Amino acid sequence: MNIKLEEVSEEVEEIxxxxxxxxxxxxxxxxxxxxxxxxxxxxxxTFAIGILIGVAISNSQKD
Known part of the structure; x- marks a missing residue:
C-alpha cells in the first residue's frame, strides 16, 4: 500500500x-x-509576420 501511494504521489508531482x-x-x-x-x-x-516586422523596422528607421 505504501509503495503504491509513493508511486501515485510521484506521478501526481510529475503531472x-x-x-x-x-x-x-x-x-x-x-x-x-x-x-x-x-x-x-x-x-x-510566417510570411505575414515577416512583412509586419519589415514594416515596423522601416517605419522606425524613417524617424
Missing part, C-alpha cells in the same frame, strides 16, 4: 510540476504536430 526537459519536449512535439497538420497556414502566417 503538476514536470521537469523542464519534459515540458519542452512536449511543447516541441505539439508544435511539430501543428506544423504537420497545417503546413500552408504556418507558411502564410
Amino acid at each position: 503538476l510540476s514536470p521537469p523542464k526537459k519534459t515540458l519542452l519536449k512536449k511543447v516541441l512535439e505539439r508544435v511539430e504536430s501543428i506544423i504537420q497538420v497545417y503546413p500552408v497556414h504556418i507558411v502564410g502566417l
Whole structure:
C-alpha cells in the first residue's frame, strides 16, 4: 500500500510540476504536430509576420 501511494504521489508531482526537459519536449512535439497538420497556414502566417516586422523596422528607421 505504501509503495503504491509513493508511486501515485510521484506521478501526481510529475503531472503538476514536470521537469523542464519534459515540458519542452512536449511543447516541441505539439508544435511539430501543428506544423504537420497545417503546413500552408504556418507558411502564410510566417510570411505575414515577416512583412509586419519589415514594416515596423522601416517605419522606425524613417524617424
